[in-house]
Amino acid sequence: MDTRRSQDLFARAQRLMPGGVNSPVRAFKSVGGEPFFVKRANGAYLEDVDGNRYIDYVGSWGPMIVGHNHPDVLAAVIETAQNGLSFGTPNPLEVTMAETIARLVPSCEMVRMVNSGTEATLSAIRLARGATGRARIVKFEGCYHGHGDSFLVKAGSGALTFGVPTSPGVPKALADLTLTLPYNDFDAATALFDEAGDDIAGLIIEPVVGNANCLPPRDGYLQHLRALCTQHGALLIFDEVMTGFRVALGGAQQRYGVTPDLSTFGKIIGGGMPVGAYGGRAELMQQIAPAGPIYQAGTLSGNPVAMAAGLKMLDLIQAPGFHDALEAKTHALCDGLEAAARDAGVPFTTQRVGAMFGLFFSTEKVDTYAQAIACDTAAFNRFFHAMLERGVYLAPSAFEAGFMSSAHDDAAIAATLDAARAAFKTL
Numbered sequence: 001m002d003t004r005r006s007q008d009l010f011a012r013a014q015r016l017m018p019g020g021v022n023s024p025v026r027a028f029k030s031v032g033g034e035p036f037f038v039k040r041a042n043g044a045y046l047e048d049v050d051g052n053r054y055i056d057y058v059g060s061w062g063p064m065i066v067g068h069n070h071p072d073v074l075a076a077v078i079e080t081a082q083n084g085l086s087f088g089t090p091n092p093l094e095v096t097m098a099e100t101i102a103r104l105v106p107s108c109e110m111v112r113m114v115n116s117g118t119e120a121t122l123s124a125i126r127l128a129r130g131a132t133g134r135a136r137i138v139k140f141e142g143c144y145h146g147h148g149d150s151f152l153v154k155a156g157s158g159a160l161t162f163g164v165p166t167s168p169g170v171p172k173a174l175a176d177l178t179l180t181l182p183y184n185d186f187d188a189a190t191a192l193f194d195e196a197g198d199d200i201a202g203l204i205i206e207p208v209v210g211n212a213n214c215l216p217p218r219d220g221y222l223q224h225l226r227a228l229c230t231q232h233g234a235l236l237i238f239d240e241v242m243t244g245f246r247v248a249l250g251g252a253q254q255r256y257g258v259t260p261d262l263s264t265f266g267k268i269i270g271g272g273m274p275v276g277a278y279g280g281r282a283e284l285m286q287q288i289a290p291a292g293p294i295y296q297a298g299t300l301s302g303n304p305v306a307m308a309a310g311l312k313m314l315d316l317i318q319a320p321g322f323h324d325a326l327e328a329k330t331h332a333l334c335d336g337l338e339a340a341a342r343d344a345g346v347p348f349t350t351q352r353v354g355a356m357f358g359l360f361f362s363t364e365k366v367d368t369y370a371q372a373i374a375c376d377t378a379a380f381n382r383f384f385h386a387m388l389e390r391g392v393y394l395a396p397s398a399f400e401a402g403f404m405s406s407a408h409d410d411a412a413i414a415a416t417l418d419a420a421r422a423a424f425k426t427l
């Protein structure tokens with residue numbers, strides 16, 4: 001595979017951009033090797049600057065649920081852009097967007113648009129703190145909520161250990177306010193709330209973890225967290241940046257039947273344009289400026305072009321049977337990968353929830369962070385490169401979920417499984 005143009009671009013990029021990228025995981029640090037630079041994308045495929053084509057299971061990290069460069073989304077963007085790119089005033093499309101989100105996700109009685117998932121989560125936490133008058137927040141090991149200071153905290157040992165900043169630049173005083181829990185551990189959550197529940201402003205969780213591979217909640221786990229938050233007056237925040245509109249039309253909250261107080265969304269509602277949103281009960285959202293005293297703002301928030309792309313995408317995924325079809329494809333892919341691994345004698349298993357999936361080089365089913373990090377990441381890295389060489393692009397880290405789109409047809413999935421049968425044999 002010729003990658004000379006990508007190599008040249010990466011060399012130039014590294015001189016001027018930290019690590020040669022604008023977001024760390026793109027640099028392939030986790031899997032080794034060098035990233036490819038993409039020139040164009042269409043349907044289920046990426047094409048790099050050297051002309052190589054890849055079947056893409058990253059989908060721009062989630063938003064491309066109807067495939068890349070969908071003609072209807074593109075047409076909506078072009079039509080809207082012809083009227084101007086940004087007004088800095090209210091525009092009609094943001095009202096339609098708020099109405100659409102509120103209709104599809106009923107817990108979001110009111111919505112505020114922002115420009116990224118990071119902005120959505122840090123705004124939601126500010127609201128939780130402002131509304132409850134409490135300072136502490138709870139997050140889970142292995143959950144990623146963007147790069148806001150309060151979220152860059154890893155677990156200490158045990159549920160009651162104060163957070164330790166994972167990144168220089170996060171003041172310890174702030175990190176101390178972030179408590180961490182092991183995901184899917186019922187007792188640890190109960191113990192933490194028994195100890196500190198009345199100081200907790202909010203608990204934020206990826207209801208299906210997509211940033212530590214793909215970890216579905218155990219039966220009743222989200223309900224358990226809901227009950228603890230209600231009992232202690234803490235807000236339950238579902239970070240649906242990955243799961244929203246993907247694991248079901250109404251997100252994880254619909255799929256698991258648990259109603260959070262606040263929800264955060266990201267990239268998917270921009271159809272590929274930079275977007276985020278947070279929403280929740282009206283009585284909470286009314287506390288956001290200018291309706292209330294909790295400040296949050298954004299010059300480009302509600303951008304008309306981004307709203308047009310997102311609205312068209314949300315339109316397309318409301319087609320009857322859309323999510324069932326996506327889920328069936330995800331099952332076909334994961335079942336096929338498991339069979340290929342079995343045939344090659346490679347210890348391997350998958351998890352799948354709707355159109356999200358995880359690949360684990362492990363003999364046991366994985367549903368905790370501790371199990372996820374104990375998997376054979378070296379085997380994943382070899383598999384990643386063996387697949388890439390065969391024209392299949394998986395997320396470049398053993399700790400990222402994969403994403404299916406409606407553009408992945410039977411031929412793309414069959415080609416992926418052909419590649420996998422060969423790739424597993426090389427391990």
Ligand code: PMP
Nearest residue numbers: 116117118144145146241242266
């Ligand atoms: N929350 C979750 C669950 C995410 O997966 C991400 C990013 N992948 C974010 C928040 C942050 O979103 P962004 O990168 O748009 O800031």
